[in-house]
Amino acid sequence: MNELLxxxxxxxxxxxxxxxxxDIYKNLLSKYKKKKITLVEIGIGDGGSLYMWRSFLHKKSxxxxxxxxxxxxxxxxxxxxxxxxxxSKKEFWKSFFKKVGKVDILIDDGGHTNIQQITTLVESxxxxxxxxxxxxxxTHTSFMSKKGFNNPSKYSLVSFSSSLIExxxxxxxxxxxxxxxxxxxxxxIEYFDSIVSFNIDEKKCGKTKNLENNKKxxxxxxxxxxxxxxxxxxxxxxxxxxxxxNFSKRSVVYKVYERLLIRKYYNLIKx
Numbered sequence: 001m002n003e004l005l006x007x008x009x010x011x012x013x014x015x016x017x018x019x020x021x022x023d024i025y026k027n028l029l030s031k032y033k034k035k036k037i038t039l040v041e042i043g044i045g046d047g048g049s050l051y052m053w054r055s056f057l058h059k060k061s062x063x064x065x066x067x068x069x070x071x072x073x074x075x076x077x078x079x080x081x082x083x084x085x086x087x088s089k090k091e092f093w094k095s096f097f098k099k100v101g102k103v104d105i106l107i108d109d110g111g112h113t114n115i116q117q118i119t120t121l122v123e124s125x126x127x128x129x130x131x132x133x134x135x136x137x138x139t140h141t142s143f144m145s146k147k148g149f150n151n152p153s154k155y156s157l158v159s160f161s162s163s164l165i166e167x168x169x170x171x172x173x174x175x176x177x178x179x180x181x182x183x184x185x186x187x188x189i190e191y192f193d194s195i196v197s198f199n200i201d202e203k204k205c206g207k208t209k210n211l212e213n214n215k216k217x218x219x220x221x222x223x224x225x226x227x228x229x230x231x232x233x234x235x236x237x238x239x240x241x242x243x244x245x246n247f248s249k250r251s252v253v254y255k256v257y258e259r260l261l262i263r264k265y266y267n268l269i270k271x
Contacts, residue, residue, distance in 0.1 A: 002026055007052045015048025021137070024192050028133065029056070029105065038062040038103040042087050042120065043110035047075045054080075064100060066110075088116045093123035104132040112138040113149065117157040121198065125185050128200040140194045161189060161196055172208050179207075225249075 005022040008015065036058050044050055044065035054063050064081045065072060073082050083099070085092040087110045106128060108120045117136050124134055141149045142156035153159065167182040168189070169175050187201040212218070247254040 007055045011048040011051040013048040014046040020193055024195055036060045039105040040064045040103050041107045042066040050080050087120050097127040102127050102129050104129050106134045108136040112141045114155045118160050130201045130203050132200050134198040136196050139196050
């Protein structure tokens with residue numbers, strides 16, 4: 001059995017997690033087990049997961065819980081720091097980080113609405129230590145129309161995070177756009193069923209450089225990327241052969257042809 005799942009089952013308080021989370025968390029968090037870190041979890045309920053994190057991580061790690069319910073303060077008698085507040089409010093996060101400073105891991109298991117998830121991400125990104133993570137749970141709500149989530153929409157966490165992918169690519173000099181906070185802070189984004197993990201590391205987020213090796217051999221290199229494919233392939237129909245033979249791969253007409261092919265792949269996703 002997964003070690004974290006064992007800790008979950010042995011927790012003295014009630015909690016609920018999706019079954020696939022334990023393998024995901026094992027992969028995401030195992031490297032922190034031997035380090036003294038600060039972990040924040042939003043949406044702690046009766047506190048069951050706080051005990052799980054404490055038994056899984058380094059014994060000197062600082063575990064902080066955030067919840068709307070004032071009754072959650074009772075968990076402080078067991079050594080947890082509990083802060084009551086609304087994760088959807090920018091002002092709450094300003095006050096929160098003023099009190100606790102930068103943290104290593106922030107896990108959002110709060111209300112799962114668009115505004116809660118996106119506000120938590122945006123207002124926390126500057127307060128995660130290098131090598132840390134913002135992990136947002138229950139991101140399947142980005143595709144739920146029921147229970148008031150009104151998704152899928154461009155306002156969902158998954159849609160918002162998909163837009164951030166462009167920000168990451170601004171580190172490439174071929175993309176002539178100014179780097180912003182997200183470009184400078186988020187090194188990578190990982191997607192799983194119902195979890196999105198934002199890997200924070202400012203040290204790794206500098207502008208990229210195009211490197212070449214064996215420059216003396218450069219004159220012998222032939223770039224075939226945009227050359228016409230004139231090989232006769234019996235599996236190609238007349239339509240494919242016509243385009244390959246008569247149009248440059250860089251031409252507008254060929255790009256239209258490529259889009260027709262790509263649409264077929266999109267249709268596979270929708271099935």
